[in-house]
Amino acid sequence: MQKDNLKPYDFMTFNNQIYKSMKILVCISNVPDTTTKITFTNDNTQFNTSGVQFIVNPYDEIALSRAIELCEGGKGTVTVINVGEVATEPTIRKALAIGADDAVRINAAPRDAYFTAYQIAEYAKSNDFDMILCGRESIDYNGSQVAAMIGEFLDIPSISIIKKLDSDGSTATVEREIEGGKEIISVTGKFIASCAEGTAEPKIPNMRGIMSARTKPLQVVEAKEIAQLSKVQQFETPPPRGAVKLVPAEDPAKLIDLLHQEAKVI
Amino acid sequence: MSVLVYVEQVDGKFKKSVFEAVSYAKAIADKQSTNLTAISIGNVGENELKELGKYGASRVLNVSNDQLKNFVNQAYASVIAEAAKKENADVIVLSNSFSGKGLAPRIAVKLEAGLVDGAVELPQLDGGKFQVKKTAFSGKAFAITELTSAIKVIALNPNAFGTKENATDAAIEAFSPEVKSTDLAAIVKEVIRATNKISLPDAELVVSAGRGLKGPENWGMIEELASLLGAATACSKPVSDADWRPHEEHVGQTGIAISPNLYIAIGISGAIQHLAGVSSSKVIVVINKDPEAPFFKVADYGIVGDAFEVVPKLIEALKAHKG
Ligand SMILES: Cc1cc2nc3c(=O)[nH]c(=O)nc-3n(C[C@H](O)[C@H](O)[C@H](O)COP(=O)(O)OP(=O)(O)OC[C@H]3O[C@@H](n4cnc5c(N)ncnc54)[C@H](O)[C@@H]3O)c2cc1C
Ligand SMILES: Nc1ncnc2c1ncn2[C@@H]1O[C@H](COP(=O)(O)O)[C@@H](O)[C@H]1O
Numbered sequence: 001m002q003k004d005n006l007k008p009y010d011f012m013t014f015n016n017q018i019y020k021s022m023k024i025l026v027c028i029s030n031v032p033d034t035t036t037k038i039t040f041t042n043d044n045t046q047f048n049t050s051g052v053q054f055i056v057n058p059y060d061e062i063a064l065s066r067a068i069e070l071c072e073g074g075k076g077t078v079t080v081i082n083v084g085e086v087a088t089e090p091t092i093r094k095a096l097a098i099g100a101d102d103a104v105r106i107n108a109a110p111r112d113a114y115f116t117a118y119q120i121a122e123y124a125k126s127n128d129f130d131m132i133l134c135g136r137e138s139i140d141y142n143g144s145q146v147a148a149m150i151g152e153f154l155d156i157p158s159i160s161i162i163k164k165l166d167s168d169g170s171t172a173t174v175e176r177e178i179e180g181g182k183e184i185i186s187v188t189g190k191f192i193a194s195c196a197e198g199t200a201e202p203k204i205p206n207m208r209g210i211m212s213a214r215t216k217p218l219q220v221v222e223a224k225e226i227a228q229l230s231k232v233q234q235f236e237t238p239p240p241r242g243a244v245k246l247v248p249a250e251d252p253a254k255l256i257d258l259l260h261q262e263a264k265v266i
Numbered sequence: 267m268s269v270l271v272y273v274e275q276v277d278g279k280f281k282k283s284v285f286e287a288v289s290y291a292k293a294i295a296d297k298q299s300t301n302l303t304a305i306s307i308g309n310v311g312e313n314e315l316k317e318l319g320k321y322g323a324s325r326v327l328n329v330s331n332d333q334l335k336n337f338v339n340q341a342y343a344s345v346i347a348e349a350a351k352k353e354n355a356d357v358i359v360l361s362n363s364f365s366g367k368g369l370a371p372r373i374a375v376k377l378e379a380g381l382v383d384g385a386v387e388l389p390q391l392d393g394g395k396f397q398v399k400k401t402a403f404s405g406k407a408f409a410i411t412e413l414t415s416a417i418k419v420i421a422l423n424p425n426a427f428g429t430k431e432n433a434t435d436a437a438i439e440a441f442s443p444e445v446k447s448t449d450l451a452a453i454v455k456e457v458i459r460a461t462n463k464i465s466l467p468d469a470e471l472v473v474s475a476g477r478g479l480k481g482p483e484n485w486g487m488i489e490e491l492a493s494l495l496g497a498a499t500a501c502s503k504p505v506s507d508a509d510w511r512p513h514e515e516h517v518g519q520t521g522i523a524i525s526p527n528l529y530i531a532i533g534i535s536g537a538i539q540h541l542a543g544v545s546s547s548k549v550i551v552v553i554n555k556d557p558e559a560p561f562f563k564v565a566d567y568g569i570v571g572d573a574f575e576v577v578p579k580l581i582e583a584l585k586a587h588k589g
């Protein structure tokens with residue numbers, strides 16, 4: 001790599017080699033804890049947040065952990081971004097404690113994926129990131145939408161549901177999950193990927209991380225307006241199942257009968 | 267106005283989930299008194315394309331281009347959006363597969379269309395509104411989502427609608443939109459697919475096992491049961507975390523969410539995060555030695571017993587049943 005055309009903060013030396021320093025943006029979503037019992041209010045039009053603990057979306061933790069690994073030893077910097085109101089700041093601080101270098105909060109309630117992706121894309125346009133990582137899906141709305149939408153807004157490749165990610169700074173190799181197998185994909189230049197299990201072991205914040213998270217930069221940016229294309233009108237909870245029919249352990253043939261004759265699934 | 271359905275091919279063939287998406291798209295076209303066109307990308311033979319007529323596609327746009335032999339998210343999205351424009355489509359249907367999840371959002375942005383992912387029912391069109399029911403909170407709830415845009419994109423969950431025959435003679439037309447080189451920046455180097463296994467996200471029957479099985483060496487009976495049933499195998503998170511089974515078998519809140527016709531859970535306690543991914547299965551069978559295991563509360567059928575005794579007997583009974 002030629003040093004001449006780079007600004008001083010754009011490169012670093014490592015093992016006597018000059019590398020362009022990598023800039024990774026990780027999108028983190030603030031979601032109800034996985035043990036939350038899901039209930040709704042206002043005639044089932046709103047998620048009932050009372051007593052609910054919010055966390056960093058588990059897949060985003062995986063994305064963040066991989067980003068931190070890729071930047072270890074000063075090879076780059078990790079910025080986390082969240083579209084959310086001020087109440088999401090504890091979640092953002094948690095991401096900083098895990099090891100992100102700085103954070104951005106786009107100050108708005110995330111209306112839908114289209115809105116969220118647009119805000120993140122607008123921020124990314126004016127800040128030169130080499131790679132953007134998301135989680136496979138947010139565990140609340142489960143859209144798996146935001147990452148590919150950002151990719152489209154930025155006109156860069158998006159690779160959904162990856163399980164492995166390596167990068168030499170200019171070309172990345174990723175494994176994408178497909179039905180019954182995987183694809184090995186090579187991508188040169190900027191891209192966005194959404195990470196699933198396997199991409200990294202989620203990192204747990206240590207004491208130093210928690211202390212330093214308080215003073216790491218957290219920039220707040222106002223949201224931009226964009227058309228609203230979808231709106232959740234109502235939530236429903238699944239109907240309860242009837243009582244379980246128990247079959248004696250000595251007689252599994254009875255179970256086969258029931259599945260065949262009564263449930264008609266085999 | 268028309269409805270466009272993207273039909274994803276695997277090695278030149280369509281899977282059942284594709285015929286489901288076609289059946290679903292046809293039902294929408296009928297509701298709107300319009301026609302259904304399918305778009306296929308990759309090298310699919312004429313006979314296979316004709317199959318789409320069975321489920322109601324009256325035309326098939328066939329994109330056969332060596333550059334697009336393998337799935338490239340960006341390029342495929344451009345091609346489908348081009349087709350939607352050409353067909354003046356106002357509803358675009360895909361199957362909510364791994365590839366579908368990558369495509370639908372890009373198509374939606376290109377067409378400034380509202381998107382519903384994980385749809386489980388036909389749209390409700392009452393009062394001029396367009397509302398679709400989808401899963402939310404990892405299967406712990408449903409969200410009725412209204413799309414207010416002129417163009418709508420819907421990704422249908424596998425196994426949610428079923429296939430409906432609707433015999434039509436599908437007219438096949440070549441479609442060759444230009445492919446931008448910038449749309450081909452991500453290159454598929456290799457596709458690795460286990461051909462002898464039923465893929466979990468598409469499976470109608472699933473046999474799943476958890477930590478109650480004690481170790482990876484005990485999965486022989488699980489695989490035997492699954493293969494007798496023609497079922498896919500799945501597992502709980504601690505099982506894949508411990509590398510007893512591969513990650514792609516892990517179901518639940520942080521794994522794959524599935525809704526097969528039959529889910530058999532063996533030696534799985536039924537933690538809330540596990541249930542999140544499987545509770546929309548149509549029939550749930552639980553085999554657990556602990557009668558207090560929470561999984562029994564959401565099961566349709568259950569056996570309280572030791573898996574190491576029950577499963578071999580179940581295998582024998584199944585063999586007898588099959589004759
Ligand atoms: C953020 C987060 C996300 C998570 N996501 C997921 C997820 O996506 N999927 C998931 O599965 N878990 C998930 N979990 C983990 C979840 O909370 C449970 O720990 C896990 O599901 C338990 O797995 P298990 O039922 O296999 O094991 P255990 O809870 O240990 O249960 C084993 C069961 O086997 C029974 N058993 C033992 N021996 C026998 C025998 N011989 N015969 C019959 N039965 C026997 C026992 O009675 C027991 O009920 C998540 C946890 C967290 C915190
Ligand atoms: N409000 C948000 N702020 C930042 N990133 C988000 C937000 N919502 C979703 N994301 C990212 O997009 C991914 C997919 O989310 P979704 O499309 O909602 O399933 C998440 O795993 C996050 O990485």
